[in-house]
Amino acid sequence: MAKKKYDKYIYEYDPKMFPKEQRPVMAYMDNNLAKGSNFYLIHWIMPGFGMQPEWDFPYAGHPPHIHKDAELLFHIGTDPNNPMDLGAEVIMYLGPELEEHHITRTCCIWIPPNFIHSPWKPVRCDRPWIFMEFNQGPVHTEKSYRQILPKEARARMDWSMWPDDKYPEIMV
Amino acid sequence: MAYRIDTKKCLKCGLCVTQDCPENAFIVTDKVKEDDGLILYTVIIDENKCTECDTCFSHEWWCPAKAIIKGKK
Numbered sequence: 001m002a003k004k005k006y007d008k009y010i011y012e013y014d015p016k017m018f019p020k021e022q023r024p025v026m027a028y029m030d031n032n033l034a035k036g037s038n039f040y041l042i043h044w045i046m047p048g049f050g051m052q053p054e055w056d057f058p059y060a061g062h063p064p065h066i067h068k069d070a071e072l073l074f075h076i077g078t079d080p081n082n083p084m085d086l087g088a089e090v091i092m093y094l095g096p097e098l099e100e101h102h103i104t105r106t107c108c109i110w111i112p113p114n115f116i117h118s119p120w121k122p123v124r125c126d127r128p129w130i131f132m133e134f135n136q137g138p139v140h141t142e143k144s145y146r147q148i149l150p151k152e153a154r155a156r157m158d159w160s161m162w163p164d165d166k167y168p169e170i171m172v
Numbered sequence: 173m174a175y176r177i178d179t180k181k182c183l184k185c186g187l188c189v190t191q192d193c194p195e196n197a198f199i200v201t202d203k204v205k206e207d208d209g210l211i212l213y214t215v216i217i218d219e220n221k222c223t224e225c226d227t228c229f230s231h232e233w234w235c236p237a238k239a240i241i242k243g244k245k
Binding site: 143 | 181183184185186187189190200202203206208209210211212213232233234235236237238
């Protein structure tokens with residue numbers, strides 16, 4: 001098929017971009033791919049995701065962190081007859097106080113810049129649903145706040161999986 | 173009205189040092205690496221540098237722990 005002038009504006013996720021990615025990603029965009037784009041990541045959450053044995057303890061999940069830019073975390077149910085039902089349950093902690101929330105409805109969680117959020121962990125999944133992470137900045141950033149976790153939870157996580165991203169070491 | 177860091181609230185993340193204080197008044201006085209690799213920073217606001225411009229205090233998300241407080245010790 002002949003190339004068209006605006007083919008360059010249509011992006012399909014290429015799994016070769018992130019060989020270690022295990023989530024079923026459907027779409028990814030950032031400023032490195034398309035100049036001027038913010039960071040977006042969209043993937044399925046399948047039954048069993050987040051419920052692996054190594055995450056079977058209190059405060060397991062994607063650990064507490066911040067981003068430089070605001071973030072929107074869309075949790076989208078996929079039942080066309082009941083689209084506001086997530087068909088799943090996610091535990092999400094918000095703030096340095098680790099305020100606990102149970103997400104069971106289609107919704108968007110607004111995360112202001114530098115707002116501590118997570119652990120985030122699916123605890124039930126009746127059917128696949130869609131998770132969308134939109135950042136209001138050009139690329140992904142992340143800084144860990146694992147110091148707010150109880151010692152027991154902190155000791156059980158594999159921290160090599162959760163490096164800081166684009167935050168410089170602070171010089172003394 | 174001086175500004176200082178509430179040591180009970182401070183999470184020692186050091187983020188305040190990397191923010192754009194016009195006077196670079198946030199000073200790291202100690203740095204400790206924990207067993208799991210996390211680095212914790214003890215930070216003070218240098219009262220000789222701070223001009224009480226209110227930039228840090230009025231910025232809602234300057235400090236994720238909201239540990240910057242206004243007032244004398």
